[in-house]
Amino acid sequence: MMSRSLTVLGATGSIGLSTLDVVRRHPGRFSVYALTAGTRAEELATLCREFQPRIAVMADAAAAERLAVLLSDFPEISVLSGEAGLCEVASAPEACTVMAAIVGAAGLAPTLAAVHAGKRVLLANKEALVMSGKLFMDAVAASGAELLPIDSEHNAIFQCLPAEKVRDPEAAGITRILLTASGGPFRNHSLEELRSVTPTQACAHPNWSMGQKISVDSATLMNKGLELIEACWLFNTTPDRIEVHVHPESIIHSMVEYADGSVLAQLGSPDMRTPIANGLAWPERIDAGVAPLDLFAVGRFHFERPDLQRFPCLRLAAEAFAEGGTAPAVLNAANEVAVSEFLRGALAFTDIPVVIERTLSVTPVVPADSFDVIFAKNTEARQKAWEQIRLLTV
Numbered sequence: 001m002m003s004r005s006l007t008v009l010g011a012t013g014s015i016g017l018s019t020l021d022v023v024r025r026h027p028g029r030f031s032v033y034a035l036t037a038g039t040r041a042e043e044l045a046t047l048c049r050e051f052q053p054r055i056a057v058m059a060d061a062a063a064a065e066r067l068a069v070l071l072s073d074f075p076e077i078s079v080l081s082g083e084a085g086l087c088e089v090a091s092a093p094e095a096c097t098v099m100a101a102i103v104g105a106a107g108l109a110p111t112l113a114a115v116h117a118g119k120r121v122l123l124a125n126k127e128a129l130v131m132s133g134k135l136f137m138d139a140v141a142a143s144g145a146e147l148l149p150i151d152s153e154h155n156a157i158f159q160c161l162p163a164e165k166v167r168d169p170e171a172a173g174i175t176r177i178l179l180t181a182s183g184g185p186f187r188n189h190s191l192e193e194l195r196s197v198t199p200t201q202a203c204a205h206p207n208w209s210m211g212q213k214i215s216v217d218s219a220t221l222m223n224k225g226l227e228l229i230e231a232c233w234l235f236n237t238t239p240d241r242i243e244v245h246v247h248p249e250s251i252i253h254s255m256v257e258y259a260d261g262s263v264l265a266q267l268g269s270p271d272m273r274t275p276i277a278n279g280l281a282w283p284e285r286i287d288a289g290v291a292p293l294d295l296f297a298v299g300r301f302h303f304e305r306p307d308l309q310r311f312p313c314l315r316l317a318a319e320a321f322a323e324g325g326t327a328p329a330v331l332n333a334a335n336e337v338a339v340s341e342f343l344r345g346a347l348a349f350t351d352i353p354v355v356i357e358r359t360l361s362v363t364p365v366v367p368a369d370s371f372d373v374i375f376a377k378n379t380e381a382r383q384k385a386w387e388q389i390r391l392l393t394v
């Protein structure tokens with residue numbers, strides 16, 4: 001068997017490390033062509049020593065210099081830096097599969113480079129798709145890239161759909177997608193209690209261990225809002241055909257309802273190595289190192305409707321998608337800025353949606369005609385979000 005060569009964008013993150021853990025279990029099956037990280041040179045150096053990629057990339061130039069020193073006893077590993085380096089390893093002919101696991105808008109350009117090069121793209125970086133939506137899907141269609149969803153819900157939906165009708169739900173007889181959500185760590189908090197929650201509390205997710213940004217997104221339900229938009233693009237559907245179900249056990253990762261009343265679900269322990277292994281080996285199945293599901297231990301499943309009063313981010317995302325154009329890119333940019341300020345302790349949890357809503361109201365929406373427009377709106381919306389935060393916190 002030919003081994004499948006990989007570029008892992010965001011190798012030091014939660015998804016990157018889970019990806020490398022699956023790779024580690026299948027030495028003949030996968031080889032690592034390139035590993036990338038933002039600023040953590042020491043952590044990337046450790047991974048390079050184990051996986052011996054051809055190229056290692058640090059987004060940050062100073063970090064790349066540190067990495068080169070740390071890897072001076074591995075002269076066969078080239079060290080690159082910056083967005084150009086990330087795009088180079090995402091599109092290099094030597095890599096057939098690219099794990100897109102950089103967090104946030106910083107992942108758009110490299111993910112897109114992989115799409116344009118026609119790779120198998122394992123999409124964890126949902127922000128890239130939310131920002132650019134139709135442009136992104138058109139680029140996938142134009143290049144013939146194989147886009148496989150890694151987000152657990154979307155991977156679950158993907159597994160419940162006939163493979164040849166993933167982008168044609170009507171022809172597949174699909175009536176609804178039931179998108180599950182854990183509800184996050186503050187599911188039962190009152191609005192009053194939400195005002196004073198801390199970054200540490202927000203990052204302590206009850207079921208999943210994830211990076212800080214997505215942990216906060218899960219706590220505000222913005223993650224579900226981004227996922228609603230992500231599902232519309234991936235499965236060529238509309239929000240009125242998607243219903244969010246809060247399911248605190250996080251065992252059912254999502255469901256698909258068919259015209260005959262059948263509902264298909266994908267279940268499993270909450271461990272990202274399952275969707276990652278599914279994408280890496282698709283259409284085959286491989287061991288992911290995931291604990292078998294023990295339904296006797298789980299005992300019961302619960303379902304509730306999301307509360308948009310306490311968690312307005314889900315509503316804001318649905319509205320931005322309905323507005324279209326650059327609105328989802330603005331939503332995403334404002335959310336990234338607000339979440340980073342919350343994590344710094346400089347913004348209240350309940351002010352995250354306030355910043356997003358105000359940024360959306362002061363940033364003109366234009367048609368999303370090109371990726372240049374998206375990148376420019378992302379920059380503009382970040383500035384607007386900083387202004388809104390300043391106004392809120394003086």
Ligand code: NAD
Nearest residue numbers: 010011012013014015037038059102103106124125210211
């Ligand atoms: P993380 O914060 O743990 O890791 C992020 C990775 O991106 C790190 O390797 C970091 O070095 C790199 N990075 C950060 N900023 C960068 C920049 N400016 N340029 C280049 N690289 C940069 O995040 P994560 O939890 O692994 O999430 C990664 C992506 O996967 C996110 O888009 C997230 O929404 C998505 N996702 C994550 C999970 C999960 O369980 N963690 C589940 C579904 C989807």
Ligand code: MG
Nearest residue numbers: 151152153227
């Ligand atoms: Mg998810």
